[in-house]
Each structure stands twice: as C-alpha cells, then as structure tokens.
Amino acid sequence: DIQMTQSPSTLSASVGDRVTITCRASQSISSWLAWYQQKPGKAPKLLIYKASSLESGVPSRFSGSGSGTEFTLTISSLQPDDFATYYCQQYNSPWTFGQGTKVEIK
C-alpha cells in the first residue's frame, strides 16, 4: 500500500499569512494527487486534483505543486473561511489519504 504522510499535523496561522502544507508519498505517484478541505461537521470538498489543477469554483489563493513523492498545498493569503482540516489523497494505486493537517487560528 502507498502511505501518505502530511506535515505538519497542526498549523497555527493568522489571517493574511502564506500557508504551506506538505504531503509525501511512500513511492512515486506521478501527479495523481488531490487535496480536500474539511470543516467541522461537513463533508470534505475537493480543492486540487492532478497535483496542481484547481477545481472549478475554488479560490485562486489555493494552489498545488509537486510530482513523484513530494507535494505541497499553498494558501497564498489565509482567509477566515480557510481554517479547516486539509487532506491529501493519492489515486495512483488505488486510494489512500494523508492523516490530515488542521489549520488553526493563531
């Protein structure tokens, strides 16, 4: 099984900060990586697919990069609505999720 490891597990940040979350795969997954945002009590929401493609309707402050085994999700200027938990997901073989990164208010 392909393992996905996110870092950090928790991140404290302020509105306006640039935030970066890292996701590492235990073996190469090419660009078969997605990012999701989950708010408390809600279903996850797709943000990014194929490592860097922005899902329709997602604000452009979200961006993704990487290939192979190392990936990042960047929020260019953190907004109040962005405090949530973020998950990466590989869909190379077949599906596994990272453990999540909680973005908290500093």
Place this chain on the structure above:
Amino acid sequence: EVQLVQSGAEVKKPGESLKISCKGSGYSFTSYWIGWVRQMPGKGLEWMGIIYPGDSDTRYSPSFQGQVTISADKSISTAYLQWSSLKASDTAMYYCVRQPAMVLPGYFDYWGQGTLVTVSS
C-alpha cells in the same frame, strides 16, 4: 446541479444488520463510479470500496473486503453500503463520493453529506 444525498443517521446494536443509501441526481448516474469513504470519530478518511452503477462492477479495499457489501440500483439512481453484522468499531461517519473519471482510480469531485452510524449496546 450534481447532488449525492445520503440516508439519515442510524443507531444500531452490535450484531444487527444495516443498509445505508446514497441517491445521485443532476448527472447520468450509470456513467460515474460511486465510492464509500469512512471517517471514524476524530480520525482521517479511509476508502472502503467503489461501484460502477452501469454494470455493477465493484472493487473493495482489502481492509473492508468481506466486512461490507456495496451495491447499486440504477433504476432509482441509488448506491448502497450494507453490513450483515455490525460491530461497535463500525461507529463512524460514512460518505459516498463520485469519481468523475471512467478509469480507476481517480479523485472524488462530489461528496454526500454523510451518514452517521452509531453501534452501541
């Protein structure tokens, strides 16, 4: 508008059976894979299995093979997740998801609102 609407919360006793549902609308139900994802209390996301309603081709995660059954009724655009004998460890939120790509595996573009299953004596 694409929607996946799941059945309501359930409270069951260990050993009981259960079938929860996920109704798709706003798209061609038979042309997209529908999967199920588990989220245990305070924990992360786990893929359970996936079905192609067009021909009922079904795949399971090894972790869930034999523990659950996934099915679909294309006549009513509904997918199901069922247990024959629940355990306390099945207590979790269960999400149905849609995969937009024809070829497995792919990412999940739409998620149901979730069905909370509580198993307690």
